[in-house]
Amino acid sequence: MQNLLFSLLLFSFLLSACTYRTTDKKSKTEIADASELNEFEFSSKIHYAQGFTITRKEHYKIVSVYDPWQKGQIYARYILVPKGMPEPEKIDAGDQIIMIPFEKAGSLSASHLAMISALQAEKKLKGISNPNFVYDPSFRERIKSGEIVSLGKEMDMDIEAIIGLNPDILIKTGFPNAKNEDGALNEAGIPVVYNNEWMETSLLGRAEWIKFLAAFFNREARADSVFRKVETNYFKMVNIGSKAKQYPSVLIGMPFKGTWYMSGGRSYMAQLLEDAGSDYYWQNDTTRGSIPLSFEVVLEKQQDCDFWFEVNARTRQEVIAKDTRYGLFKAFQNKNLFNNKKRMNKHGGNDYWQSGVLRPDLILADLIHIIHPEFLPNHQLYYYQKVK
DSSP states (O other): OHHHHHHHHHHHHHHHHHHHHHHHHHHHSOOOOHHHHHHHTOOOOOSSOOSEEEEEOSSOEEEEEEOTTSTTOEEEEEEEEETTSOOOSOOOTTOEEEEESOSOEEESOGGGHHHHHHTTOGGGEEEESSGGGOOOHHHHHHHHHTSSEEOEETTEEOHHHHHHHOOSEEEEEOOTTGGGGOHHHHHTTOOEEEEOGGGOSSHHHHHTTHHHHHHHHTOHHHHHHHHHHHHHHHHHHHHHHTTOSSOOEEEEOOOBTTBEEEEOTTSHHHHHHHHTTOEETTTTOOOSSEEEEOHHHHHHHHTTOSEEESOSOSSHHHHHHHOGGGGGSHHHHTTOBEESOTTBOTTSOBGGGTHHHHOHHHHHHHHHHHHOTTTSTTOOOSSOEEOO
């Protein structure tokens, strides 16, 4: 009898203790519901992206962003904890704890929007830089209504507007000295999430950063589904491009302030051109970013190229007005000039730099149709168009 009484008292005490702890947590933060916790159980597998990892622990996840400019170094690390779960007792200095799900996000690049939309998390976005450059009509409507506010410009953010918005996370493109600008945001307690997708060496690697954003929005299962479809379509296009018997030569870009920044041989653009069945002069170069070249060097090496992509003009007259020497290129003479401005609105928002980040399969299909029209005769150009 005494043992039974003791057992009942012990059970009553443990029940009270559990109830007390749960109530205590609620007083600090709302507890995530069951569906959110189920989402959190999903763990992404990364196949192509080299710039981040997601590590699953018992009650939290570690998202590590690697430094593309210092091999082997961590650029930023985030500890994602479902609301109501205990925080890790020990974390490294500089690691940021982010409770999920959250309600409010800001972004300093329109290139993040297509991924956020594909994750069905667009309602959480409350601030964006350069709102005029947004292409997506649904985001534009929310900007117009004031539901999404301006956060300045990507390279000149409005600190006051960001602190006024007080987002739970601020997504920002990483670059070598990006963190030096963020002291005021750190002091305000705003976690800056650095997205370095632009430094990937393949377009699939770039697109796979949807899994990175998904970890923060707690939508990893959806990200996996979206990415698998893109991946499947991309390799269908690669298989088509690999059937090429001839490899037409290609030129890309135009000079900026006197320098022609050509995509390096280890860049995602070089990989894309190879997958499209073309011959890119700088394919064997080992540069991951851009190669700064003079006009004279490009003219010497690539004057006879069959196709010229990423032309910053809508007409051949505009091209020749910039510099009469452009008329010396074979692609100009044969009217094989193309830009990526087909999906551009009157405000300057270009969907190539937005949904194109997530849809390399469509970009590759465009290039194959242009370079090898016999392979995709019924394809309608999506991002590219001919310079008239």
